[in-house]
Every structure is written in structure tokens, then in C-alpha cells.
Amino acid sequence: MSGRSESTLALFEQFRTLGDNDLIRLAQKGNQEAVSFLLNKYKSLVKMKATSYFLVGADKEDLIQEGMIGLYKAILDFRENKEASFRVFAELCIIRQMITAIKTATRQKHLPLNTYVSLARPTFNEGETERPLNELLHPGYTIDPLELHISSEEIENIKYCFNELLSSLEATVLSLYMEGNSYQDIARTLDRHVKSIDNALQ
Numbered sequence: 001m002s003g004r005s006e007s008t009l010a011l012f013e014q015f016r017t018l019g020d021n022d023l024i025r026l027a028q029k030g031n032q033e034a035v036s037f038l039l040n041k042y043k044s045l046v047k048m049k050a051t052s053y054f055l056v057g058a059d060k061e062d063l064i065q066e067g068m069i070g071l072y073k074a075i076l077d078f079r080e081n082k083e084a085s086f087r088v089f090a091e092l093c094i095i096r097q098m099i100t101a102i103k104t105a106t107r108q109k110h111l112p113l114n115t116y117v118s119l120a121r122p123t124f125n126e127g128e129t130e131r132p133l134n135e136l137l138h139p140g141y142t143i144d145p146l147e148l149h150i151s152s153e154e155i156e157n158i159k160y161c162f163n164e165l166l167s168s169l170e171a172t173v174l175s176l177y178m179e180g181n182s183y184q185d186i187a188r189t190l191d192r193h194v195k196s197i198d199n200a201l202q
Contacts, residue, residue: 012037020086027075038075039068042090046071049094063098070097099177103198173197 015023015037026034046067050060074093078086169190176186187194 012040021080024075024078024080024086035072035075039071042071042087043068045087045091046094049091049098063101066097066101067094070094073097095174099174169196 011033015034020038023034023038027038046064050063050067070093071090074086074090077093078089084092172190173186176189181189183194183197186192186197190197
């Protein structure tokens with residue numbers, strides 16, 4: 001194992017002692033190892049969410065990639081002054097990114113999804129220190145599945161997050177959409193035009 005890999009794994013072990021908010025602060029300051037740790041920590045959550053959706057013209061890996069992009073955005077955008085935890089905020093970002101991808105594919109009339117942000121896109125504008133997202137997913141790091149268990153309390157937090165971060169209409173539409181309702185079904189339920197339903201999921 002290279003010296004760099006050994007030092008990275010040692011750093012990951014140190015990160016295990018930190019809370020998400022501490023890791024987010026490091027990541028948002030440009031610490032690539034903190035970004036890598038968070039991406040690996042929540043990758044199983046992304047995979048779990050990907051099993052709940054179907055992306056026309058693409059395989060599961062495409063949807064997982066979309067979820068990882070949503071997770072990366074969550075790392076950059078999370079603010080501690082919100083009531084929701086990072087876990088809850090990340091889940092919302094992952095779901096919305098996947099839904100956006102599904103909408104894009106649907107609009108293309110069953111054409112393969114071919115316009116998405118690549119995981120090879122560089123992270124942070126740090127000049128020569130830029131690294132693509134796929135390089136941040138360290139193969140030597142694993143996370144205990146118990147750390148990704150979703151309790152009933154967390155489910156309630158997710159619902160709370162929907163209500164806090166989204167408008168009333170957006171939260172309602174997203175909830176109905178996640179239950180498998182079509183745009184037309186949601187429009188009828190809420191007595192609104194399909195276009196307004198589409199806009200709420202942007």
C-alpha cells in the first residue's frame with residue numbers, strides 16, 4: 001500500500017471520531033479527504049435510494065451517480081443553522097437529484113440519459129489540488145451498515161426537513177411523487193395544472 005493510501009486511511013480513522021457538522025466544516029473549507037469520507041459514509045444511502053426509482057434508458061449505476069451528485073451538493077450547501085441534521089438534508093438532496101434525472105429522461109421520450117454531471121468533474125477550484133469525485137471514493141474505506149439505519153425518528157425528521165426547506169406545495173408534490181403518483185394524478189389530487197406540478201419538482 002502506498003504511503004498516500006496509508007495516510008488517507010489513517011486520516012479516515014481520525015474522521016470517524018468527528019461528527020458530521022465538523023466534517024462538513026472541513027469539507028467546505030476545501031479539505032478533500034473530508035469530502036471523500038462523507039461521500040463514502042453516505043454512499044450506501046445513495047444506493048438504497050436508487051433501488052426505489054427507475055431511470056428510463058439508463059441503468060442503476062446512472063441513478064447512483066445522480067444520487068452521488070446530490071450528496072456532493074448537500075456537502076457544499078449544508079448550513080448548520082437549519083433544524084435538520086446533515087443526514088436528513090443529504091437525503092433530501094439525493095432524492096431531488098434523482099427525481100430531476102428521472103424527469104429529464106422522461107422528457108426525452110425514452111432516450112438514454114446522456115446529459116448529466118460526471119463524477120470525473122473536478123471538485124473545488126483549488127488549482128492543481130483539484131480531484132474528481134470518483135477519486136474521492138476511497139476503495140479502502142467501509143462504513144458500518146448500522147450507521148445508515150433509518151429510525152422512525154429520522155423518518156419524522158425527513159418529513160420535517162421537507163416542510164422546512166420546501167414550500168408547502170413543493171413538499172406535498174414531492175411526497176406524492178415519491179409514493180409513485182404520476183404528474184397527472186398529483187394534479188388531479190391537488191386540483192392544479194400539470195405544469196405547476198412540474199415546476200414544484202424543479
